[in-house]
Amino acid sequence: xxxEIYLKGVTIGSGRPKICVSLVGNSMERxxxxxxxxxxxxxxxxxxxxxxFEDNSNVKLVKEALxxxxxxxxxxxxxxxxRTEREGxxxxxxxxxxxxxxxxxxxxxNIDLIDIELFTDKEKRKTLIECAHANHxxxxxxxxxxxxxxxxxEIISRLCLAEEINGDIxxxxxxxxxxxxVITLLDATETMYRTYAKGPIITMSMGSMGVVSRIxxxxxGSAVTFAAAKQVSAPGQIAVTELDQILKRLKQTKKEI
Numbered sequence: 001x002x003x004e005i006y007l008k009g010v011t012i013g014s015g016r017p018k019i020c021v022s023l024v025g026n027s028m029e030r031x032x033x034x035x036x037x038x039x040x041x042x043x044x045x046x047x048x049x050x051x052x053f054e055d056n057s058n059v060k061l062v063k064e065a066l067x068x069x070x071x072x073x074x075x076x077x078x079x080x081x082x083r084t085e086r087e088g089x090x091x092x093x094x095x096x097x098x099x100x101x102x103x104x105x106x107x108x109x110n111i112d113l114i115d116i117e118l119f120t121d122k123e124k125r126k127t128l129i130e131c132a133h134a135n136h137x138x139x140x141x142x143x144x145x146x147x148x149x150x151x152x153x154e155i156i157s158r159l160c161l162a163e164e165i166n167g168d169i170x171x172x173x174x175x176x177x178x179x180x181x182v183i184t185l186l187d188a189t190e191t192m193y194r195t196y197a198k199g200p201i202i203t204m205s206m207g208s209m210g211v212v213s214r215i216x217x218x219x220x221g222s223a224v225t226f227a228a229a230k231q232v233s234a235p236g237q238i239a240v241t242e243l244d245q246i247l248k249r250l251k252q253t254k255k256e257i
Contacts, residue, residue: 003199005138005168007077007112010044012138012169013200016247017217017225018044020079021240024052028065035072038229042244045224047079047115050101051089056082057097059104070110079140080105081115087144099124106135113169118143118162129166140202141167149174149181149205155188156196163198169223171202176209185213186220193221200224214238215246 004013012018021043025031031053038046048069055061070078082101083089093101098120106114106128114132116125118141132139141162150158155172162170176182185205192201200223205213214225214237225247227240238246 002197003168005200007138008075010077012045013223015218016250017222019240019243019247020045020047020224020226021229022047022049022081022226023069024049026052026054028061028068031065032068032072034229035069038073038076041229041240043076043227043240045077045079045113046073047081047226049081049083049090051081051083051085051091051093056091056101057093059101062101062105063108063110066105066108066110077112078110079113079115080111081140083115083144084117084120087117087119087142088146099128102128103131106131106137109135111137113138113140115140115142115171116167117141118158118165126165133166138168139166140169140171141165142171142173142202144173146175146206149176149184152184152188152191155185155203156192159188159192159201159203160196163196169200169202170197173204173206174210175207176205179209181205182210182213185210186216189213189220189222197221211238215243215250218247218250 004011023031023034025034050056085092114137116128129139143158158172159170174185182205189203202224203222217225226237227243228237229240
């Protein structure tokens with residue numbers, strides 16, 4: 001039986017894909033405004049993309065902003081993500097700062113999950129994952145390819161590696177250049193989920209061509225889908241209200257079949 005992740009009443013790894021919306025404000029004021037706007041939406045998870053935050057190199061200010069977000073959204077599982085520039089992020093931190101920032105945030109007791117990139121320094125990555133688990137946090141080990149869609153075997157290999165290094169949730173996002181690329185991602189997702197996965201996985205094909213991958217998770221095995229409230233954090237995201245309606249309709253159709 002596959003492992004499921006339970007956070008604040010949300011179960012990741014069973015049922016319809018959980019909807020996550022990213023906070024992308026570049027200032028404290030905008031983050032507060034965004035967070036307040038999420039309280040009226042039907043969402044399951046919130047991700048703070050701290051690479052959008054203009055003061056992300058100042059750990060003290062990052063912690064203060066995080067406290068504000070947690071105060072506004074106390075009951076929604078919160079993911080902390082600094083997406084590096086090489087994987088599609090807004091800004092680049094020095095590698096030492098990336099690890100130091102994540103480590104200090106893990107110790108704040110204000111987040112529920114943390115995103116750690118798969119292709120980074122192995123020993124420091126191992127230390128971060130151990131630190132996260134010591135602080136009772138779930139770990140998303142992620143990889144983003146904005147240039148292409150790797151082969152089916154390579155996608156599965158990266159997801160398996162994310163689990164092998166003790167990630168609780170394995171995630172991959174790829175860029176399609178053709179409809180066949182989208183099929184490759186979906187095929188890899190289904191095979192990974194059915195044959196290899198020990199816990200929840202998150203997969204997506206980005207851009208307008210890959211939109212189908214954001215709504216078909218329950219069929220192919222992806223446990224979380226990312227939606228946009230106002231500003232997108234990745235190409236191809238659907239508005240959260242529209243995505244919620246689509247997933248509900250698909251769930252109902254599945255019951256009727």
